Amino acid sequence: MDLNYTHEQKAFRDEVRSYLAEELPARLVNKVRLGKTLTKQDHEEWHAILNKRGWLAGNWPKAFGGAGWDAVQRHIFEDEMTRASAPRIVPFGLGMLGPVLQKFGSKAQQDYYLPRILSGEDWWCQGYSEPGAGSDLASVRTTAERDGDHYLVNGQKTWTTLGQHANKIFCLVRTSKEGKPQEGISFLLIDMNSPGVKVRPIVLIDGEPEVNEVFFDDVRVPVENRVGEENKGWTYAKYLLTHERTNIAGVGFANAGLANLKRIARLEQANGRPLIENPHFAARIARIEIDLMAMSTTNLRVVSKAAAGQAPGAESSILKIKGTVIRQEINALTRSAVGPYAMPFASEALEDGSNLGPVGPDYAEAATAQYLNNRKLSIFGGSNEIQRTILSKALLEL
Amino acid sequence: MNFELTEERQMLQDGLRRYLRDSYTPSIRAELKECDRGYSRDVWSGLAEMGVIGALFAEDDGGFAGSGFDIAVVFEELGRVGAVDPLIDTAILGGGLIAALGNDAQKPVIDAVIDGSVQLAFAYGEPASRYDLSRVETSATRDGDGFVLNGRKAVVINAPAADQILVSARTSGDAADRDGISLFLVSASTPGMTLRSYPLVSGGQAAELLLEDVRLGSDALLGDEGGAFEAITHAQARATLAISAEALGLMESIRQLTTDYLKTRKQFGKPIGKFQALQHRMADVLIEIEQARSAVINLAGHIDHPEEIREKHVSATKNLIGNVAKLVTEESIQMHGGIGMTDEYELGHLAKRLIMVDHRFGDAIYHLERFISLAVA
Ligand SMILES: Cc1cc2nc3c(=O)[nH]c(=O)nc-3n(C[C@H](O)[C@H](O)[C@H](O)COP(=O)(O)OP(=O)(O)OC[C@H]3O[C@@H](n4cnc5c(N)ncnc54)[C@H](O)[C@@H]3O)c2cc1C
Numbered sequence: 001m002d003l004n005y006t007h008e009q010k011a012f013r014d015e016v017r018s019y020l021a022e023e024l025p026a027r028l029v030n031k032v033r034l035g036k037t038l039t040k041q042d043h044e045e046w047h048a049i050l051n052k053r054g055w056l057a058g059n060w061p062k063a064f065g066g067a068g069w070d071a072v073q074r075h076i077f078e079d080e081m082t083r084a085s086a087p088r089i090v091p092f093g094l095g096m097l098g099p100v101l102q103k104f105g106s107k108a109q110q111d112y113y114l115p116r117i118l119s120g121e122d123w124w125c126q127g128y129s130e131p132g133a134g135s136d137l138a139s140v141r142t143t144a145e146r147d148g149d150h151y152l153v154n155g156q157k158t159w160t161t162l163g164q165h166a167n168k169i170f171c172l173v174r175t176s177k178e179g180k181p182q183e184g185i186s187f188l189l190i191d192m193n194s195p196g197v198k199v200r201p202i203v204l205i206d207g208e209p210e211v212n213e214v215f216f217d218d219v220r221v222p223v224e225n226r227v228g229e230e231n232k233g234w235t236y237a238k239y240l241l242t243h244e245r246t247n248i249a250g251v252g253f254a255n256a257g258l259a260n261l262k263r264i265a266r267l268e269q270a271n272g273r274p275l276i277e278n279p280h281f282a283a284r285i286a287r288i289e290i291d292l293m294a295m296s297t298t299n300l301r302v303v304s305k306a307a308a309g310q311a312p313g314a315e316s317s318i319l320k321i322k323g324t325v326i327r328q329e330i331n332a333l334t335r336s337a338v339g340p341y342a343m344p345f346a347s348e349a350l351e352d353g354s355n356l357g358p359v360g361p362d363y364a365e366a367a368t369a370q371y372l373n374n375r376k377l378s379i380f381g382g383s384n385e386i387q388r389t390i391l392s393k394a395l396l397e398l
Numbered sequence: 399m400n401f402e403l404t405e406e407r408q409m410l411q412d413g414l415r416r417y418l419r420d421s422y423t424p425s426i427r428a429e430l431k432e433c434d435r436g437y438s439r440d441v442w443s444g445l446a447e448m449g450v451i452g453a454l455f456a457e458d459d460g461g462f463a464g465s466g467f468d469i470a471v472v473f474e475e476l477g478r479v480g481a482v483d484p485l486i487d488t489a490i491l492g493g494g495l496i497a498a499l500g501n502d503a504q505k506p507v508i509d510a511v512i513d514g515s516v517q518l519a520f521a522y523g524e525p526a527s528r529y530d531l532s533r534v535e536t537s538a539t540r541d542g543d544g545f546v547l548n549g550r551k552a553v554v555i556n557a558p559a560a561d562q563i564l565v566s567a568r569t570s571g572d573a574a575d576r577d578g579i580s581l582f583l584v585s586a587s588t589p590g591m592t593l594r595s596y597p598l599v600s601g602g603q604a605a606e607l608l609l610e611d612v613r614l615g616s617d618a619l620l621g622d623e624g625g626a627f628e629a630i631t632h633a634q635a636r637a638t639l640a641i642s643a644e645a646l647g648l649m650e651s652i653r654q655l656t657t658d659y660l661k662t663r664k665q666f667g668k669p670i671g672k673f674q675a676l677q678h679r680m681a682d683v684l685i686e687i688e689q690a691r692s693a694v695i696n697l698a699g700h701i702d703h704p705e706e707i708r709e710k711h712v713s714a715t716k717n718l719i720g721n722v723a724k725l726v727t728e729e730s731i732q733m734h735g736g737i738g739m740t741d742e743y744e745l746g747h748l749a750k751r752l753i754m755v756d757h758r759f760g761d762a763i764y765h766l767e768r769f770i771s772l773a774v775a
Contacts, residue, residue, distance in 0.1 A: 134735050136665040159736045203741040205750060211736075270528050270764070272574055280763045332724065335753075339528045340553040342757045344604065345597045359596055359606060360525065360552065368599050372750065375731045376739055383735065385675050 003297070005076070013076045016055075020084040023049050032085040033260075035366025036350050037208060040165040044120050046087045051118055057094050064102055064110070065118050071306035074247070075299075082252030090162065093117035093124035097170050100187070100240050104228040113189070127157040127171035127190070127214060128237065135386050137172070138181040138234065142216060144173035144188055151175075151188065151226070153196075153219040159380070163199050163212035167192050176231050187233035189225040196220075204376075206369040207347035241382070248316055248381070249299040249323035254292050257330040261285065264337045264363050275337060288329050295322050314394035317387035324377035324384060331371040338364035401695070406463070407471050410453055414475045417448060422479040427747070430482060434595070435559045436603030437483045445483060446514025454489045459497040460509050466698035469636060470643040474694075477647020480748045482601035484517065484556035486644075490637045492518025492564055495581060498629040499621030504583060507562065519560035521551035521607050522630065529760040531630055532576045536609060538567035545569075545619070547582065547590075547612040555758075557605035558595040560586055565609070569624050581626040582618045589613075600754035601747065631705070635712045638759045639697045642719045646694050648752040649687045649726045655745055656680065656730045659737075676733055683729050686722045693718045706772070713769035719755065720762030727753045 005013065028046060031038060050056040058074045060066020069077065081088070089095070098117055101110055116122040133139045142155025153173060163169065169190050176184030192199070196219035201209035228236055265276035265285065275281055302315045335342045341360030348356060350366060358365040378384040392398045403411060421441045430438060445451060453468050455461025469490070476485065493511040496504055510516035527533035536549025547567050557563060563584050571578025584591065590612035593605040621629060657680060660671030670676055697715040700708050727749045731738035738745055756762060 129736070132664075134665060136667075139665075204739050205731075205741050205746045207741065268528070269526050271530060272533075275528075278763070278767065280767050284763070328728075336756070336761055336763060339761070340523055340757050343553055343555075343598050343600065343754055345599045359594070368754075371753075375728065378732055379735055379739065383732075385673070388675065 005072075009072060009076060012073055013080060016077055016080040017084075019053060019055075020080060020086060023053070024084055024086050025049075028087055029085045032087055034362055035370050038087050040123070043087060043090055043165075047089065047120050050089070051120075056089065056118055057098060059095065060098055060102065060114075064098070064114050066098075071303045075303045078247050079252045079255075082256045085256065090123075092126050092161070092166075092170075093122060093168075096126060096240050097124050100170075100227060100236050103239065104187075104236050106224075108224070109189075109227065122168045123162075123166045124168045124170060125160050125163040125166035125192075125212075125214075127160060127169045129159045130156060131158050135383055137237070138185070140172045140174055140185060142171065142173050144175050144186060144221065146175075146223075147220070149223050151221045151223060153188070153190065153216045153221055155216050157214040157216075158202075158211075160199075160212045160214050161210060163192075163214055164201055164209065169214060170227075172233055172237055175233075182234040184231050185233040185237070186230050187227040187236045188221055189227065190216075190219065190221050194219050194221070204373065206373040207345065208350075208369075208373070210373070242311070242316075249295060249302075249319035250327055250377075251292070251296045251299050251323070254295075254323065254327050254330060257327060257334065258285075258289060258292060260363070261330055261334045261337060264334060267361070267363070268337055268339065270339075281333075281337070284333055288326060288333065291322070292326055295319075295326060298322070314390055317382075317390045317394075320381065320387050321378075321384050321391075327377055328371075328374055331367075331374045335367045335371040338367045342368045403467075403471065407467060410450075410463075410468070411471050411475060413448060414450055414472065415478070417444060418475055418479045418481060422481060430601065434603065436556065436597070436601070437559070441481075442483055443514050445485070446512065451485070451489050451493075451514060452512045454485070455493065455497060455508065455512060459493075459505075460512055466636075466639055466701035469640050469701070470694055470698040473640045473643035474647040474650075477644035477649075477751075478651045480601070480648065480651070480751050482751075484519075484559070484602060486637050486640050487520060487556035487560075488516070488518045490640050491520040491633050492560075492562075494633045494636055495520065495564055495620065495629055496583070498633065499581060499626065500583075503617060504620065507583070516562070517556060517560045518562055518564065519554050519557040520564045520633075521554040521557065522564075522566045523552045523554070525550060525552045527552070529764045530574065531634060532579065532627060533574050534566050534568045534579050535573050536565070536567040538569050538580055538582065538614075540569075541613065544613060544615045545580075545582065547584075547609045547614065549609050551607035551609070553604050554607050555598070555602060555604045557586075557593055557607060558603045562586060563591075563607070564620065565607070566626065566630065567609075571624070576627045578624045579627050579630070580623050581620040581630070582614055583620055584612065584614060584618060598754070600751040628705075631709070634759055635708055636701060638712050638716050639694070639701055641755055641758055642690075642694050642697060642715050645719050645723050645752055645755045646687070646690050648748050648755075649690060649722065652726055652730045652745065652748050652752065653680075653683060653687060655748070656683075656733055659734055663735075670733075679729055679733070683726055686725055690719055690722045706775075710769065710772045713760075713765040713772060716760055717762045717765040717769055720765070723752045723755050724762075 047056055055067050057066035058069045058077050062068040130140055144151035144153045169192055171188045171190055172185050173188050174184055175186040196217040198215040200213045202211045203209050266274050268275040270278050299319055302312050306312050341364035344359040346365045452461040453463040456464035493508050496507050524535055538545045538547050565582045565584050566579055568578050569580045590610045592608045595603055595605040598604055661669050663670050693715040697711045700711040737743050
């Protein structure tokens with residue numbers, strides 16, 4: 001047992017740290033710290049900076065233009081990114097589709113799409129969920145019918161995160177109604193500029209149009225845009241989900257959130273003392289911090305197993321549940337910490353280019369919006385209820 | 399023991415429920431989101447006409463009810479539809495304080511409140527005061543016959559629509575002293591007072607108030623100079639009852655929406671309400687809402703008791719309401735899945751209104767600490 005990083009790992013960490021110190025634009029740091037909405041350009045700017053250094057795709061093998069890091073290195077990188085308040089890397093192309101194409105895509109698909117993900121030419125979004133297919137993803141109904149060397153796609157996807165920025169969407173579509181629902185699904189790459197694709201934004205409770213509905217009306221998709229075999233899409237989808245679930249604990253986000261919470265609690269005065277000295281408030285922060293300390297180590301235990309080549313299985317469900325609950329509780333405490341200044345609706349002030357200053361202290365502006373927005377953490381990527389079911393089946397064998 | 403409503407209150411409840419159900423149509427909700435006043439004038443006049451505002455005042459003050467249970471009945475109904483009408487600000491706080499402290503020249507404002515023609519706001523919080531009523535740094539200094547006010551007031555709800563604003567200011571003592579706090583009735587158009595208006599997460603509007611050499615005549619003073627604290631505490635107790643009852647109404651509607659959803663939303667070939675994991679959590683929500691109802695009843699029954707008894711119930715109720723509100727909000731969103739995250743769906747507004755209850759009149763932690771000190775004392 002050794003809880004500490006090795007020399008190489010420490011050296012790597014220092015290298016990441018100094019690169020971020022030099023290259024991460026202060027403008028972006030400021031936006032991330034204040035919880036401002038990042039624009040498409042902000043994301044693209046940051047992706048380009050990381051790509052220049054070869055660090056945009058830490059999880060991709062070097063052969064495909066990635067950094068080829070192991071799980072511990074990736075963990076260190078994520079940790080340093082959140083510590084430095086860098087924008088998160090948008091996961092759809094880099095974290096999700098990339099690995100699927102590398103494992104199941106044709107040579108032509110790999111050669112064409114992977115470089116475009118790195119260069120930012122393509123912005124991908126994820127078309128899995130449908131109005132009737134949420135937790136029960138295998139019940140997707142969007143159909144793709146063969147018509148010569150094309151598929152004709154009809155149906156609707158929903159909850160498509162940042163679909164408004166995307167020019168490409170990877171979808172689960174139904175190519176057969178025979179057999180078990182999982183057996184008639186294919187994995188299709190669709191150009192969102194094709195005729196018949198319509199995107200409608202959905203505003204969430206924080207006031208942001210973060211997700212979308214995507215409609216397909218007789219959309220013609222070349223057969224060569226199918227990944228892998230027809231009707232085998234479920235296998236690829238599940239593989240992608242295991243990638244969706246890396247860094248699922250969000251330890252970095254929790255650490256950053258906790259530091260921010262403590263900073264606010266030091267600045268806020270309650271009863272003539274800093275709020276952080278209020279024993280009841282302090283106790284709640286302490287309980288979260290204690291939980292987070294242990295969870296970081298749970299996370300590292302899983303990460304180091306993964307680095308040694310053992311794919312994380314049901315353990316990732318432990319990280320998903322504990323990690324999201326901790327982050328949500330930090331958000332709730334942060335909302336409490338800002339007191340009455342949690343009440344102003346700051347949506348406009350959080351937009352880029354807004355000339356409205358904050359109503360109260362600047363740290364208060366995003367507190368409620370973030371609390372509301374992060375209710376999603378326990379819903380998406382397999383809800384916490386679904387994760388508990390996975391755990392009780394896989395680890396408890398109930 | 400009798401926990402049934404009296405006949406009068408039952409009638410008030412039935413009438414108000416019908417009126418609000420008919421008034422809070424989807425189109426009015428959409429309008430309200432865009433409106434700079436924060437509430438609908440039509441709904442407001444309807445409430446006045448029905449006597450709902452009058453039910454919040456005692457007969458001596460020109461109303462016809464005004465007890466704790468009247469407040470509870472009215473606000474639970476307002477909560478059920480997620481109403482955004484500023485009844486707490488105009489009637490309970492503004493009107494209540496004028497009823498408690500006003501002189502004969504000031505009292506007629508209450509009639510105008512009851513008939514729906516006047517809007518009020520109460521500016522007591524300050525950027526550094528958090529939930530402490532005694533922490534007043536805004537100053538009022540004698541100036542000949544009148545006063546000059548300087549300072550800043552924070553998150554003053556309904557200020558953008560208010561004709562008159564009640565402003566607390568210190569005429570003597572140190573920042574946290576109970577003595578030395580005075581209350582002034584200030585017309586919204588008084589020179590030197592500027593408003594920065596903004597919408598609230600829970601609907602409605604508020605403003606930051608900047609007071610720069612605001613000159614007032616002596617007739618603006620409400621009650622005795624330096625002696626407003628007790629009345630402010632009592633008014634806030636009544637407002638805490640109102641918002642707690644409103645929270646209860648919100649919880650009831652959210653519970654109904656969520657159970658309906660569990661019955662209709664199908665995944666894996668059956669309604670999700672068939673999964674025991676969700677059934678048990680919904681059962682916990684139900685239990686906690688019953689606790690919230692009892693806490694509101696406790697506070698309503700003690701609202702006009704002597705201060706030590708009353709304030710213990712204030713803190714007990716508000717602490718419990720804050721905790722249950724968090725549970726109900728979070729569980730309802732979670733059990734709805736993605737739909738629960740959307741602004742368009744009815745739950746969104748109700749859930750946001752419910753969670754914001756914790757940020758008025760002291761949150762769960764504030765009242766936990768306060769309850770401990772009151773219980774020990
Ligand atoms: C902000 C946000 C962003 C998203 N982004 C994307 C995206 O980019 N692409 C995409 O494809 N999808 C996305 N999703 C969709 C997300 O994956 C789904 O919301 C999620 O799978 C849950 O499905 P649902 O919303 O239909 O809820 P439902 O499946 O209807 O679930 C409702 C409730 O029932 C519970 N439940 C369901 N089944 C069971 C069971 N068997 N046992 C116990 N409880 C159960 C759930 O846990 C939940 O609490 C996003 C969702 C959100 C909220």
